[in-house]
């Protein structure tokens with residue numbers, strides 16, 4: 735995406751001591767950054783608050799992350815909001831999250847319009863409460879013509895389930911005689927994943943220190959650079975984002991090839 739440099743500089747004015755926009759090469763911004771937004775509960779508990787307050791605070795970080803991504807000119811931003819395993823959480827917390835997804839989406843639609851952001855969802859939405867599904871559909875419809883950054887929200891998402899689904903779709907095509915099994919290639923699998931049409935992430939950021947993938951984008955992350963920060967998601971700011979991009983730009987991405995230096 736094209737960067738509006740004046741807006742970008744304004745957005746990153748008044749930097750903290752250890753990071754500034756000057757350290758970032760604007761020619762080498764990752765195209766797609768993906769986030770495992772972890773630590774809402776611990777953030778709240780460390781302040782003596784109910785876990786739900788952590789999720790509410792997490793919405794503010796997410797809004798800032800969307801804006802930062804647009805200012806940096808990303809093509810795509812994706813975030814892991816709710817996994818297929820998250821249904822095991824207490825019913826009250828699940829209900830709160832579902833409600834929060836719906837209300838936040840409605841509230842943030844003006845931002846998506848203003849910033850020309852196109853919404854996508856990754857995951858099986860059929861299992862979501864009707865209110866949430868309806869609002870998600872409205873978000874899809876209202877942003878379908880937007881031509882700016884793609885914002886993909888993973889909800890009721892599990893990577894293995896996504897790959898199983900792609901296998902089922904391909905098997906059905908093969909059974910119909912539309913695809914010959916030996917012709918199946920990576921592209922055919924990619925195009926049957928929820929992320930179809932979105933470039934693979936260049937950078938995966940996980941907050942709150944955990945070093946695992948938690949069944950997230952297992953196929954798509956094959957050559958992605960990882961950045962793990964101890965910061966809890968509600969404390970993740972535009973400056974944390976810049977630190978992640980700075981770290982990304984210091985890497986030597988070889989995609990399985992040889993050292994270039």
Ligand code: FPP
Pocket residue numbers: 771772773774775776777789790792793796814815816820831834835838839887967
């Ligand atoms: C991880 O923290 C966070 C989640 C499971 C939910 C993510 C939701 C948000 C950031 C709220 C807003 C999202 C949208 C899309 C409006 P955790 O509860 O696993 O924290 P813990 O590991 O400290 O317990």
